[in-house]
Amino acid sequence: MWSWVAVAVMSLSSVSLGAQGDEVKGDGDEQGRTIRFTKKDAVVGESEEQRLRMEMTQEFSVTAPEMEPESISLKSAMVQNQVLTTLAAKGRIVTQRKIAYGEVQDVTKDGNGKETREVAAVSGKSYLGEFKKGRIAVTDLDGMAVTKQVREMVVSDLEGLGEEDPIVAAFPEAPLKIGDSVERVAKAFQDSLQKGGGGDGVVFKDTRIQLSEIRHEARGPVGVFTVSTTLEVPADEESPVAMSVTYQGTMNILAAGIVLTSFSMAGPLKLTPTPELFELGMRVTGKGDSRLVLTTRVLPPPPKK
Numbered sequence: 173m174w175s176w177v178a179v180a181v182m183s184l185s186s187v188s189l190g191a192q193g194d195e196v197k198g199d200g201d202e203q204g205r206t207i208r209f210t211k212k213d214a215v216v217g218e219s220e221e222q223r224l225r226m227e228m229t230q231e232f233s234v235t236a237p238e239m240e241p242e243s244i245s246l247k248s249a250m251v252q253n254q255v256l257t258t259l260a261a262k263g264r265i266v267t268q269r270k271i272a273y274g275e276v277q278d279v280t281k282d283g284n285g286k287e288t289r290e291v292a293a294v295s296g297k298s299y300l301g302e303f304k305k306g307r308i309a310v311t312d313l314d315g316m317a318v319t320k321q322v323r324e325m326v327v328s329d330l331e332g333l334g335e336e337d338p339i340v341a342a343f344p345e346a347p348l349k350i351g352d353s354v355e356r357v358a359k360a361f362q363d364s365l366q367k368g369g370g371g372d373g374v375v376f377k378d379t380r381i382q383l384s385e386i387r388h389e390a391r392g393p394v395g396v397f398t399v400s401t402t403l404e405v406p407a408d409e410e411s412p413v414a415m416s417v418t419y420q421g422t423m424n425i426l427a428a429g430i431v432l433t434s435f436s437m438a439g440p441l442k443l444t445p446t447p448e449l450f451e452l453g454m455r456v457t458g459k460g461d462s463r464l465v466l467t468t469r470v471l472p473p474p475p476k477k
Contacts, residue, residue, distance in 0.1 A: 206347040207386050207393050211340060212429040214261035219471040225464065226250045232443050232458030234413070244443070244458070245283025252276045252292075254329065255471065260302070265336050270313075271329060272298040292325065299326050303334025331367075339364060340430045348395065353382045362401065373406040384422070393427045399437060412454070413443040417462045431470075438463035 232244040253274035260268035276292035299318065300311050310318055310326045318326070342360040362379035378401065385396035399422060405415040421437030441460030444450075 205386065206349045207383070207395050207427050208345075208347040209343045209395065209425070209427050209430050211264060211343070213263050214258050214266045216258050216261055217473065219255055219257040220468055221255050221471055222253070222466065222468045224250075224252045224466045226462075227464070228441065228460070228462045230441065230443075230458075230460040232456055232460065234445075234454065234456050236449070236452065236454040243283060246280065248278065248280040250278045259300075264340070265334065267304075267334055268300070268302040269330060269333060270298060270300055271326060293319070293322050294325050301326055301330040301333055308333050343430050348383050350383055350386065353380065354397075357381050361399075365401065365403075373408075375404045376401055377404070378402045381423075387424075389426075391426055391428070394433065395425050395427060397423050397425065399423055399435075401437075407446045412449055413445050413456055415441065415443055417441050419462070431468075432466075433468055435466040436464065 227249045228247070230244050230246045234242045234244065253276070255272045255274070257270040257272070258266050258268075259270055260266070273292075273294045273296060276295040278290045278292075280288045280290075282288075298313055299322070300313060300315070302309050308327045308330055310323045310330075312318055338360040339357060342354070342356040344354070344356070348354070358379045358381040361381060362376050365376040365379070366374075380398075380400050382398050383395055384398045387394045387396060398420070400418070400420045403415075403417045403419065407414045417439050419437040419439040421435070423435040424433045425431065426433055439462060441462050443456045443458075443460070445454040445456055
């Protein structure tokens with residue numbers, strides 16, 4: 173359930189571009205109210221730290237005629253930390269990366285307080301990924317083959333290797349002013365979410381992204397965007413209820429290089445029985461929520477020997 177967001181968020185920041193600062197454009201009454209986002213080439217040798225935390229809570233009760241009420245009580249938290257280092261690039265397109273995983277684990281607690289902790293196979297390990305012959309090849313640091321499970325996880329986290337980030341490409345060349353909506357960026361973001369969405373029938377819709385604030389930081393101007401999107405997961409053979417989450421949040425993007433620096437979304441989670449089961453009297457009451465937070469930072473270069 174968590175993988176789609178991880179892929180989506182990572183793809184948003186999959187191009188670690190150099191940032192030397194950029195000045196806010198505009199004069200007169202518009203001074204400080206417009207910002208220009210500029211694309212820059214990838215920097216070989218640059219490392220970016222990414223820290224992702226995702227949480228979900230479900231407290232629901234399912235009732236139906238001739239059925240004992242059934243409770244759904246679940247809390248889960250996923251943590252994934254990693255450092256991406258660009259090893260080769262052509263212009264804005266990164267073709268080879270090292271990915272060094274820190275903590276990667278999923279913790280689930282049911283209504284009885286029983287906790288289940290699952291540590292990913294990649295946790296605490298490092299790998300190399302290279303785009304060649306139309307696919308991403310993954311090895312360990314010694315160039316040796318990895319298991320299918322590891323390869324799938326690394327390829328998911330290196331999604332976009334060998335191609336220009338579509339969200340970066342979607343940013344307009346003209347300056348943006350506070351209040352502007354970026355429809356092309358919203359569509360690229362939604363497509364990215366959908367691509368990482370996983371199961372059949374999972375849909376993201378009504379995605380909107382709007383510039384709400386311009387901040388001046390040490391690295392240069394940062395655009396603060398409000399973000400909203402709706403996730404819909406249909407019922408299936410394993411679950412007779414559909415799930416939906418209406419997310420709202422913000423993303424901060426450094427203007428020089430269009431570099432994501434932080435991203436957060438949260439929203440209420442709803443469970444709805446299928447129309448057929450609703451007609452038969454099934455009802456779902458209660459509440460739930462889902463939230464995620466991603467922060468990134470470019471690491472200082474290692475000291476020269």
